[in-house]
Amino acid sequence: GESVGLHLPTLSVQEGDNSIINCAYSNSASDYFIWYKQESGKGPQFIIDIRSNMDKRQGQRVTVLLNKTVKHLSLQIAATQPGDSAVYFCAESAGTALIFGKGTTLSVSS
């Protein structure tokens, strides 16, 4: 079946470091991908998205990279802050449904 997964369940970094969160997807026909951040007790919050006709997209302190050859997606967070501590999910758009992986918990220590 189709699935989107993350490589690491947890990532611990120091404040000010750059963070990289990885994700592998299985459906080569997928052409829209989203990164969400979910804090405890809250719903997922949109961070950044990318379509399959792009390799890279930048936002404020965040960059998403898409490698269609190996079906890999990554989220880079620059100068990570304690407020970035949360669970991060990548999601694949298969038409109407978003397919989520299990998530990576990012812990930022100051």
Next chain:
Amino acid sequence: DAGVTQSPTHLIKTRGQHVTLRCSPISGHKSVSWYQQVLGQGPQFIFQYYEKEERGRGNFPDRFSARQFPNYSSELNVNALLLGDSALYLCASSLDGYQETQYFGPGTRLLVL
């Protein structure tokens, strides 16, 4: 602008009961999707509605049903509750729901005893 709103925030039910969860999308959005998130996992797609019509359904039993109203708000209904239905139920809204960003509400936390 108000984001996606959901009610109630928390709910406790017993096995066999019925539950109705409600969602109001972002103003101007015509599509509402429902997801179930079990603790420790990513959200799982249940339904999507667009212009009051069901446009997508995930792998959930017939005990789960939903509808969308003319004002684009939506209800998720779950009958004959099981312990395994305990989860965070998330509503997401989008302009038309097809391969575009879906914005999530805070969720309804359902506990089935």
